[in-house]
Every structure is written in C-alpha cells, then in structure tokens.
Amino acid sequence: MAITPQNNEAFLREVDEELRRDQAMQFWTRYGRWMIGAVVLALAVFGGVLFWQNRQQQLAGEQGEKIATIFEKLGTGDEKGATAPLAEIAGSGIGAYRSIARFTQADVLLQKNDLKGAAAKFAEVANDSSAAKPFRDLALVRQTYAEFDSLKPQTVIDRLKPLAVKGEPWFGSAGELVAIAYLQLRRNREAGALFGEIAKDQKVPESLRQRAVQMAGVLGVDAIDQGEEKKPQ
Template structure:
C-alpha cells in the first residue's frame, strides 16, 4: 500500500471520527429541531382543519335554523339560533343574534327585538354591525316609539357619510311622518333622494313618500324635486291650484 493510500485512509478515518463526534454533540438538537418543525406543521394543519370543521358545522346549523324559520317553525328556529349564538364559531354567533332579533320582530315581540338590537349595538366590536343594529332598532321604533327614541339611535349615523346613512335618514323621516312633523320628514326623504349613491329601490321609496306628502297637501308640489311627481300627478297638482 502506497503512502498516499495510507494517508487517505487515515484522513477519511479522522473525518469520520470528527463527524461522529459532531453528530454526538449536535445530533439531538438537529433531531429536536426537525421534530419541532413537524409538530408545528401538524399543529397548524390540525388547527386549520379544526377551524374549517367548526365553521362548516356552524354554517350548517345556521342554515337549518333559517330553513325552520322559512317553513314557519319560528320557535324551533329561535332555539337553534340561541344555541348558535351561545356555542357557534366565527361570525355565526353574531349572525344568529341578528336573525333571532328579526324573528322576535316577526313574531310581534317588538320590545324584545329592540332590546336584542340594542344589545348587539352595545357589544359588537364592528362599527358597521353596531350601526346596522341601531338602524334596525330605529326602524322598529318608528311604529312603537317616539321621534326621540329613533333619534337616540340613528341621528349620529344619519349625519355621517357611512354606508348606513340613508337607512338612518329613512327611519328618521318615517318617525317624523308618524309624529306629523311633515317638514322634517320631507327634509330626511329628500336627503336620501339627493344622495347619488342611493339605490334605485331606495329612491323609488323616497319618491313615493314625498308624493304622498304632496297628495296630502302637507307639502307644496314646487317644494319637492321634479322627479318625484309623475306627469299625471303634476297635472293634478296644477289643476288643484
């Protein structure tokens, strides 16, 4: 055996020995790190699966409750919604509470429905959901409360530029109409009508409200936008003059 081969074998042996020593020293840490990575990945996958499973279960329960309500079993629907509100996952507890308040209103339990909406407005972390709850409560109070009751809930929303401003103005207009304050009612209806972002269906309702005020003689035809009066209505108004 040549000296070169001997030196090569000795060098390989030394390198092998160094590798074994390094492995003995750092192997447990490498294995531990690898195990930790596997555990983290598995935990993440497990958490994602659990979240999806919970969300799917809550979704199914929520739509079962809606089906019960649609087929007229309101009591059973409310029981399901109460359970989802207490034990549901993700956004479904909030959806369940809104739906339950709506069923209360549908069953004629207006006061309980208003309390439910007020509770949602006071506990929700989402500003838009708080505004929605207040507007829905305000709408119910148009018939069952006073102008002050409605204003306490929606006046600040109506004054802002948020997405719920027009429903809030409509609630205020209807409350003033009920209180026979027709000038204030007209002001709110016209504010919605003049908003370029109002939907067509909303503009149609506002036009109907204003036309009703004109037909009652509470508002002069020239005090409302021209688009409110149909040609026959405008002619009738001119004849009346």
C-alpha cells in the same frame, strides 16, 4: 526561544478561540435548557395557532350549513325545529354567523309583534364589539325601529343621526326614522330636506325612495332627481 510576531498573533488567536469556546460552554450550561424550552414553547404556540385557525374554519363551515338548514325550516313554517339550533349559534357562534342568528331571532320576534323582545335581540348585536360595524349599525337601526313608539323623538335623532348621512350603508333606513322624528318635533324643514336626500339617493331601495318622494312632496321639497327625468320620446 523568542516568539515571532506571526507566531505571537497565531498564539493570541488560539487563546481567543479557546476563551470563546469556554464562554460558549458556560453559556450553554447555564442557559441551554431555557433556550430549548423557549423553542419548544414557540413551536407549541405556533402549532396551537394553526390548529385553532383550522378548527375555526371547520366550525364556520358547520355553522354555515346549520344556518342554511335553519332558514329552510323557517321558510316551511317549522319555527319549533329552528329554535334550538338558532339559539345555539346565537349564543356561541362564530363572527358573522352569531350576528345572523341573533338577527333571525329578532325578526321572528318581530313577526310575533314582540317588539320588546326583538329590540333586546337587536341590541345584543348592536352592543357586540366583536361584530362587524355594518352588522352593529343595522342592528341599531332595527332596534330603534322596534322601539320607535316608546322612544322620544330626540332620542331617535341622537341615536341614528350619525347613520342618517348620505354615503352611510344604512342611510335610507336610518334617515327615514330620523325624518319621522323631526316631523314629530314639528321640524318640518329638516324632515323635508332629509326625505329629499333619501329620494335622490340611487343606492336606497326603490320602495323606500318612493315613500321619501311622497313625504318630501307633502313637505314642499322637490325630490325629483334631474338625472331621473324622463327622456323625450
């Protein structure tokens, strides 16, 4: 019996579907276990990431509480009680808490006039690529402050000049050290100009600005911002 075009088309579809099922079965037989393994692995990784994030948040909360307790101990003069937990967070802390702990260690050493030890602690933060840039920059300024008397003036300038620019977060502190280094090299014009910029920057702490005004005046630079002139009474 002859097969009509319609029957022929239906027959071809059945053959094609059967071939697809056969190919699918062969594919599943060959790769099915690997696919299941990949899915299980992906779920395990995803679960691990969620667990890690949750644990990091818990640790951050715990370390935040420890830092607060450490500051309380230091505030009451209990340096001995703060030393061990501070060292723990400084060595294995999370993100900003590790930097804060190292800063605190360095400040304690500064209070003891241990400039070398303090500079080393500040350097740890400055060289920590995982720390936020503002932390690293401030640590570099503080390190330079601790080492200032043992550094060549040009070293201070080369190290801090990128931070001694108006608009940078630590412009005032870095700029003051750079300006003093200019004075040591008898580059009074550059020192005066930098002191003048610091004096006119409203974002710089008031005490630092006042020092800059005085230094700029000594060097013959008008450091009074026109916007700060007293209003007529």
